[in-house]
Amino acid sequence: xxxxxxxxxxxxxxxxxxxxxxxxxxxxxxxxxxxxxxxxxxxxxxxxxxxxxxxxxxxxxxxxxxxxxxxxxxxxxxxxxxxxxxxxxxxxxxxxxxxxxxxxxxxxxxxxxxxxxxxxxxxxxxxxxxxxxxxxxxxxxxxxxxxxxxxxxxxxxxxxxxxxxxxxxxxxxxxxxxxxxxxxxxxxxxxxxxxxxxxxxxxxxxxxxxxxxxxxxxxxxxxxxxxxxxxxxxxxxxxxxxxxxxxxxxxxxxxxxxxxxxxxxxxxxxxxxxxxxxxxxxxxxxxxxxxxxxxxxxxxxxxxxxxxxxxxxxxxxxxxxxxxxxxxxxxxxxxxxxxxxxx
Numbered sequence: 451x452x453x454x455x456x457x458x459x460x461x462x463x464x465x466x467x468x469x470x471x472x473x474x475x476x477x478x479x480x481x482x483x484x485x486x487x488x489x490x491x492x493x494x495x496x497x498x499x500x501x502x503x504x505x506x507x508x509x510x511x512x513x514x515x516x517x518x519x520x521x522x523x524x525x526x527x528x529x530x531x532x533x534x535x536x537x538x539x540x541x542x543x544x545x546x547x548x549x550x551x552x553x554x555x556x557x558x559x560x561x562x563x564x565x566x567x568x569x570x571x572x573x574x575x576x577x578x579x580x581x582x583x584x585x586x587x588x589x590x591x592x593x594x595x596x597x598x599x600x601x602x603x604x605x606x607x608x609x610x611x612x613x614x615x616x617x618x619x620x621x622x623x624x625x626x627x628x629x630x631x632x633x634x635x636x637x638x639x640x641x642x643x644x645x646x647x648x649x650x651x652x653x654x655x656x657x658x659x660x661x662x663x664x665x666x667x668x669x670x671x672x673x674x675x676x677x678x679x680x681x682x683x684x685x686x687x688x689x690x691x692x693x694x695x696x697x698x699x700x701x702x703x704x705x706x707x708x709x710x711x712x713x714x715x716x717x718x719x720x721x722x723x724x725x726x727x728x729x730x731x732x733x734x735x736x737x738x739x740x741x742x743x744x745x746x747x748x749x750x751x752x753x754x755x756x757x758x759x760x761x762x763x764x765x766x767x768x769x770x771x772x773x774x775x776x777x778x779x780x781x782x783x784x785x786x787x788x789x790x791x792x793x
Contacts, residue, residue, distance in 0.1 A: 455751055455792055457785045458497025458760040459490050459777065460532040460685060463509035463516070464708065467767035474770075476509035482770045483510070484519050486763075486777055491524040493781025498524075499532035499562065499760060504570040507711065507766070514547040521555035529555055532650075532685060532760065533564030533631040537585040538571035540609070541593040542617055549621045557623055562650050563590060564631030565638075584608060587641065590630070594645050597625055629683065632664070639664050643671035648681040651754070653734045654762075658684065658750045665754045683758035684750055687765065688736030690743050690779040691772075697738045700772055701765060702726055705735075708766030736761060740783035747784070748791040759788075 463483050468474045474482070487498045498520065500513045510516055513531040520529055529551065534544055544561065552559035565586045572579050588606040595602050599620055605611035629650045630642035642649045649668050651661050665682050672680060687705075691697035702723065709721045729735040736743045747759050763776050 454757060455788060456496035456683075456758040457747075457780070457788060458495060458499065458528075458758060459486075459780065460499035460501060460760045460762050461486065461510075461764040462501040462503055462762075464764040464766050464768070465507050465509055466764070466773070467704075467769055469769075473767065479509040480516060482773075483516060484523065486770075486773060487520040487527070487529075488523050489774055489777050490781065491527040493778055493785075495527060495777075495781045495785065497528045497530065497560070497758065497760060499530040499560075501532045502535050502566070502571075503568060504574050505568065507708070514551050517551055517559070518554060521551065521558065526558075528558045528560055528627075530560035530627075530629075531562050532762075533562045533566060535566040535571050536563045536589045536593065537565050537582065538575045538577045539589075541589045541596060542612075545593060545596040545617060545626070546619070548626050549619050552621050552626055553619060557621075560627040560629065562629040562631045563593065563647075564633075564652075567633060567652075581608065590641065590645060593628070594647070597628060599625060629681075631685070634661070634664070636664065636667060639668050640671055643668050643675060643677070646672070646675075646677045646680065648683065650683045650685060650758075650760075651756075653684055653686045653750075655729070655734050657732055658686070658734060659753050662753055665756070669755075681757040682754060683760065684754060684756050685760045685762060686734045686736055686750075687762040688743060689763065689765065689768070690738070690740055690776045690784055692739060692779070694738040694742050697742075698727070698730060701737050701768065704766040704768040711766075740779050740787060743780075744784045744787035744791060747788050751788070751792060 463479050465473050490498045500510045500516050502513050504511050517529045548559050548561045585608050588608045592604050601614045601616050602612045629648045631650045632638040633652045689697055689701040706721050730737045736746050
């Protein structure tokens with residue numbers, strides 16, 4: 451399994467700074483994301499994903515539209531969301547949009563479904579946060595029924611029922627690859643196993659090894675349910691430069707500003723450089739030279755037995771030229787090193 455590792459990238463379309471140090475428009479950021487995905491395809495990476503948010507510091511609110519633009523300019527890289535906030539969307543429309551993306555991309559579409567770590571979409575689309583758990587559970591249940599691509603009869607409490615309803619377009623081949631994104635809740639791990647869907651672990655703080663029990667719980671649950679083994683993936687933030695010092699020094703200022711802005715909303719204290727270095731050395735930040743990042747990815751793959759690792763490469767105002775160099779190094783240096791280390 452380890453030798454078959456897939457290496458991908460994802461971004462939320464963080465509003466980056468231009469050459470003058472001022473924030474770019476969200477429109478320009480979206481165009482830059484498309485260019486970054488084209489570069490990822492050119493350097494032979496396996497997967498490129500964009501995350502859904504509804505706030506000023508992240509430009510991507512309609513992942514499928516961005517992915518469709520990317521599909522028209524790429525040929526081989528698989529394309530997906532990271533994540534689609536299913537709780538505040540309609541499962542039928544999500545299925546239709548990704549089935550359409552799959553058609554125009556020649557079957558390269560994937561979707562990672564999650565509850566999201568931000569809540570702006572709930573009031574925006576008229577959903578009650580008090581139903582946070584129920585909304586996701588019911589809508590995931592319906593989405594799994596839609597994946598069968600047969601007439602659907604379904605009833606729940608959070609949307610109108612369906613009676614022998616067909617949904618279009620139908621997909622070619624094996625349908626839509628669908629993951630469940632999990633941030634560290636055992637109940638979410640069990641939910642993914644119960645539905646027989648691949649598991650994507652979002653590891654954004656602390657040692658990756660502490661997520662080993664979640665991967666083991668998932669595999670044990672699949673076995674107890676009589677289901678075949680499914681892929682497990684990891685999403686974590688990081689940045690690659692020519693040397694360790696250069697990577698840390700370039701990434702740190704913008705990462706701190708983003709982390710402190712979000713942390714201020716959640717009651718976290720400002721991030722210190724010592725805390726940042728600790729996350730780089732033994733935590734969830736994959737920051738450094740190609741050799742350093744490759745070794746850390748390899749260790750995570752071995753510890754958790756994952757088949758995909760996605761690097762969240764954007765961080766606040768980090769500029770497009772630095773991000774592009776990171777993507778180039780990740781594809782041309784890090785990926786071959788990881789595969790050699792796992793061979």
